[in-house]
Amino acid sequence: MNLFNLPGFLNLPAFWLLLLLPVLVLLYLLKLRREERLISSTYLWQKMVQDMEANTPWQKLRRNLLLLLQLLFLSILIFSIARPYLPTSGFNSQTAVLIIDTSASMGAIDVKPNRLEAAKQAAVQIIEMLPADARVSVITAGEKSRSVISLSADRRAVHMAIDQITLSSGDCNLGIALQIAKAIADRQPDVQIIVLSDGNAKLPERMTISGIVKFISIGKKNENQAIQLLNLQANPSNRSLSAFAQVANYSASPVKRRLSFFADGTLFNAFDLEIAANGEQAVLAEGIISTTQVIEARLMPDNSAADFLGLDDIAYAISQHIKPAKVVLISDGNLFLETALKLLPFLELEVLKPEQPVDAAAGLVIYDGVIPGSAELPTGNLLFIAPLSSTQLFTVTGTLQLPDPLAVEPDEPMLEHISLEEINILDAVDIVQPSWSKMLIIDQKSQAPLLLAGESAGRRIAILAFDLHHSDFPLKVGFPLLVSNLINWLTPGSQTPQNVAPGTALVFSKPLSTSEQANTLEITRPDGTTAKLDYQGGKVVFTDTSQLGVYTVKNSKGETNRFAVNLFSPQESQIEPQESIRIAGITPTTMTNLQQKGEKELWRIAAGLALFILVIEWLVYQRAVVAMLVLRLRLFPKKFGPNN
Amino acid sequence: MLSERLFTEAFLRRLERLALIFRRAASSQMQGERRSNRRGHSVEFSDFRPYALGDDFRRIDWNAYARLERLFIKLFIAEEDTTLHLLVDSTRSMDWGEPNKLHYSIQTAGALGYIALVGLDRITVSTSQDRNGYTNTHFPPVRGKQSAVKLFSFLQSISPCLDPIETATWLGSYASKVANPGIVVLISDLMSDGWETGLNLLRGRGHDISVIHLLAPDEAEPVINGDYRLIDSEYRSEIEITADFQTLEKYKKHLQGWQETWRQFCRVRNISYLPVESSLPLEELLFAWLPRQGILK
Numbered sequence: 054m055n056l057f058n059l060p061g062f063l064n065l066p067a068f069w070l071l072l073l074l075p076v077l078v079l080l081y082l083l084k085l086r087r088e089e090r091l092i093s094s095t096y097l098w099q100k101m102v103q104d105m106e107a108n109t110p111w112q113k114l115r116r117n118l119l120l121l122l123q124l125l126f127l128s129i130l131i132f133s134i135a136r137p138y139l140p141t142s143g144f145n146s147q148t149a150v151l152i153i154d155t156s157a158s159m160g161a162i163d164v165k166p167n168r169l170e171a172a173k174q175a176a177v178q179i180i181e182m183l184p185a186d187a188r189v190s191v192i193t194a195g196e197k198s199r200s201v202i203s204l205s206a207d208r209r210a211v212h213m214a215i216d217q218i219t220l221s222s223g224d225c226n227l228g229i230a231l232q233i234a235k236a237i238a239d240r241q242p243d244v245q246i247i248v249l250s251d252g253n254a255k256l257p258e259r260m261t262i263s264g265i266v267k268f269i270s271i272g273k274k275n276e277n278q279a280i281q282l283l284n285l286q287a288n289p290s291n292r293s294l295s296a297f298a299q300v301a302n303y304s305a306s307p308v309k310r311r312l313s314f315f316a317d318g319t320l321f322n323a324f325d326l327e328i329a330a331n332g333e334q335a336v337l338a339e340g341i342i343s344t345t346q347v348i349e350a351r352l353m354p355d356n357s358a359a360d361f362l363g364l365d366d367i368a369y370a371i372s373q374h375i376k377p378a379k380v381v382l383i384s385d386g387n388l389f390l391e392t393a394l395k396l397l398p399f400l401e402l403e404v405l406k407p408e409q410p411v412d413a414a415a416g417l418v419i420y421d422g423v424i425p426g427s428a429e430l431p432t433g434n435l436l437f438i439a440p441l442s443s444t445q446l447f448t449v450t451g452t453l454q455l456p457d458p459l460a461v462e463p464d465e466p467m468l469e470h471i472s473l474e475e476i477n478i479l480d481a482v483d484i485v486q487p488s489w490s491k492m493l494i495i496d497q498k499s500q501a502p503l504l505l506a507g508e509s510a511g512r513r514i515a516i517l518a519f520d521l522h523h524s525d526f527p528l529k530v531g532f533p534l535l536v537s538n539l540i541n542w543l544t545p546g547s548q549t550p551q552n553v554a555p556g557t558a559l560v561f562s563k564p565l566s567t568s569e570q571a572n573t574l575e576i577t578r579p580d581g582t583t584a585k586l587d588y589q590g591g592k593v594v595f596t597d598t599s600q601l602g603v604y605t606v607k608n609s610k611g612e613t614n615r616f617a618v619n620l621f622s623p624q625e626s627q628i629e630p631q632e633s634i635r636i637a638g639i640t641p642t643t644m645t646n647l648q649q650k651g652e653k654e655l656w657r658i659a660a661g662l663a664l665f666i667l668v669i670e671w672l673v674y675q676r677a678v679v680a681m682l683v684l685r686l687r688l689f690p691k692k693f694g695p696n697n
Numbered sequence: 698m699l700s701e702r703l704f705t706e707a708f709l710r711r712l713e714r715l716a717l718i719f720r721r722a723a724s725s726q727m728q729g730e731r732r733s734n735r736r737g738h739s740v741e742f743s744d745f746r747p748y749a750l751g752d753d754f755r756r757i758d759w760n761a762y763a764r765l766e767r768l769f770i771k772l773f774i775a776e777e778d779t780t781l782h783l784l785v786d787s788t789r790s791m792d793w794g795e796p797n798k799l800h801y802s803i804q805t806a807g808a809l810g811y812i813a814l815v816g817l818d819r820i821t822v823s824t825s826q827d828r829n830g831y832t833n834t835h836f837p838p839v840r841g842k843q844s845a846v847k848l849f850s851f852l853q854s855i856s857p858c859l860d861p862i863e864t865a866t867w868l869g870s871y872a873s874k875v876a877n878p879g880i881v882v883l884i885s886d887l888m889s890d891g892w893e894t895g896l897n898l899l900r901g902r903g904h905d906i907s908v909i910h911l912l913a914p915d916e917a918e919p920v921i922n923g924d925y926r927l928i929d930s931e932y933r934s935e936i937e938i939t940a941d942f943q944t945l946e947k948y949k950k951h952l953q954g955w956q957e958t959w960r961q962f963c964r965v966r967n968i969s970y971l972p973v974e975s976s977l978p979l980e981e982l983l984f985a986w987l988p989r990q991g992i993l994k
Contacts, residue, residue: 093793094790
């Protein structure tokens, strides 16, 4: 990028007005018919002019002083109409906040070596243009925003900080970065916030920032294809897996690409795709052996199609249900519930009579209309349905007649898509809400809970207050959904999300019934590095999911699990650089290259100069008046009269 | 009476109190009232000398003969008249200004001439001549107060020359025609070359010369502003000037320098030099400036 600061003009066509200059000269020549004046004798004048011309060779020029002044005035006026500007480098504030987009789309290689490097170079150039004592802050905007250096006047430190910025693989949330910048800007005078990004970012809708916001668009091209989705579905009937992938083309022209599927590293299928411009194509790969653990979909490199972003060409999916959860149903017989449970995949269901012993390894024990006989509750998670009496976990105080169910929170995930209207319930037990629980469904009349869920002593417990046989709920569409949701929540072993977006924080619960000593969770990242994390309050929060690929989780019991981090982000795959960013409340100035940016318009100065010249011209024109004023203040020596 | 147009009676009576000063002894053929360096007939005794053959014996001092028995001739200071030569520049450049320079010089010449006539001096007037003739530009020498009417009518008949004149030729030919030195008063604006040559020629004849350098007010201080093509009224030559403050300042400086040059020129040659603006009242010129300059008393 060329950073020489040459002055320019915003209104170049104004220079056609220069054609007025010859016109002015012509008018002047036409006008310059000197007034003829008869005088007694030119004797003295001639002598004087000879004298003067001998002394001042530019005397002739002086005669045209008025013309020269008028030409000068007109030229300066035209100059100012042409709106000259000085590229003051634009970066002349005392405090600069650089926001560098480090999101996945900045890895596009349409500018060499890639957009992030280009942005870093631009940032270094901008910093060089700043005043020597200017203080610089640098904020990275990826899936997480971070201030890498704050208000530093030490250029070396700033350069090092910029040098160490690396590409993240997630979305770009400019809003957070701008909030950090705003926090700096609000405390400093004369702040410029310079956003270096391709503009494909999550923007706040409205924001106010004190200071100038400038946007430098990085990137040139938009050619990119991306795997937008990769899903692994189990086919319970023949115990095989199906992989569903969706490939999008973000180019403005159709492309041909090959999508290959790898099962645990072995190529097993490939599809040749023809994707229309800005189009999508779905692919279904069936017949994957159920023991497969990792499916990898890869858009193969192809010379015929430009694809500037490689991060979104690979996607991983993990076969999640390797170990079915063990569920024990203790019931006198409940066809509705058994049927609903059997519909759930990868569930090992055991139906027991109330008097039969419960397997301690059971992940979930369902007490349908019964309560545990002994004071010792099983160690797994618990679901109580219409408990007859109080237990150590809750207290039953009576019965409710004809309760009217109502969802406490309309957007409760566990009640998603479940309609509670027109559900008739004969009666329900009246339970006092335990402190550990949260009410999901209540009786509209008595506000008593009908469905409770919560965690107590490291296990998950749910209580359904009415007997399914005393209700028509099992006949409604919502019933299997509610059962599915409840069981999913109560069997957290299968809760690891299939697709994790980069930067997402994951929570791992400590497995139940593990010894106090084994308190470490091991997570192996795609690049082979391992993080060892200690459980805090029975949980581990893992946030370092910025790498794309397959993560292996080994919990304290030695059980391994996997999850995949994929860039399924149309925002990032759409790599077309944006010309501007729009945020209500601030108006970022877009700079397509660095030198054009800081134009300081000079027309006011030029117009002022023209006015000044005009005044001078008028004074010269009225010089007789001026001369008279001067004369009044002067005494002339006596020239006439006898010499004595 | 024509003279009334030029001057009032009262003014003329006041003029009669003035007299010309002749800074050297007069010498002419005519007897007048002006003391001569020659011996002549007057009432003022000068010297005795022995009688020589052929002397007029009426002038023998018989009283001396009675005492000394020798014949002596009584000598008296001759009292002669002198001639006032009024040279009036009547070129076109003189016919200019407010008040008009030519009219002003005619008035001055009339007043000086009247004073000379009253003083029993001879006077003659010459105006700058063109090639066409001599007669109507020359007023031949006259004497006596009675000639004043003729003088005034001649002066009033002066009209500006139609053609430019050769100043040096005019003054040179005039100098060659005049036999005896007299008083020369030149009234002119001196706005052409050749005046120095002419004055040198006149000076060579032993005249007592005074120069009245007459300028119009707008020549001394031009009131113009802007771009002009100035046209010479006499020579029709043109000059383009841009009259701004500086130019006018330069003009004034130049004018002063020019006058100073003339003052020097005249001082060296014992010529009386008097710069006058035509706006100066005539009375002030005659009763104050000229006496102070030693031309009148």
